[in-house]
Amino acid sequence: MIVKNHMESVVERLLPVIVGKYDICQCERCMADIKAIALNYLEPKYFTSDDGEIYYRVNEMSVQFDTDVTKAITFAIDRVKSRPKHNRPNT
Numbered sequence: 001m002i003v004k005n006h007m008e009s010v011v012e013r014l015l016p017v018i019v020g021k022y023d024i025c026q027c028e029r030c031m032a033d034i035k036a037i038a039l040n041y042l043e044p045k046y047f048t049s050d051d052g053e054i055y056y057r058v059n060e061m062s063v064q065f066d067t068d069v070t071k072a073i074t075f076a077i078d079r080v081k082s083r084p085k086h087n088r089p090n091t
C-alpha cells in the first residue's frame with residue numbers, strides 16, 4: 001500500500017513558480033532546503049487511496065489553502081536566503 005503526503009506534491013508544483021519571483025539561489029541544495037522547511041511548516045495531508053487524493057485536491061481549491069502554502073514557501077525562501085548551507089553566492 002502506498003502512503004503519500006499530498007502537501008509534498010503541492011509544494012513541488014508551486015515551488016518553481018514562487019521561487020522564480022525571488023532573487024535566491026536555485027541550486028539543488030537550496031531548493032531541497034526550501035521544500036523541507038515549507039513542508040515542516042505545513043500540516044501533512046496523508047492519503048492511501050485515490051479517493052483520499054481526490055478529497056485533498058478538492059480542498060486545494062480554497063483561497064486559504066493557497067495562502068497557507070504560499071506563506072510556508074515564502075517563509076522557507078526567506079530562511080534559506082538568509083542562511084544558505086553552501087558556499088556559493090546567491091545566483
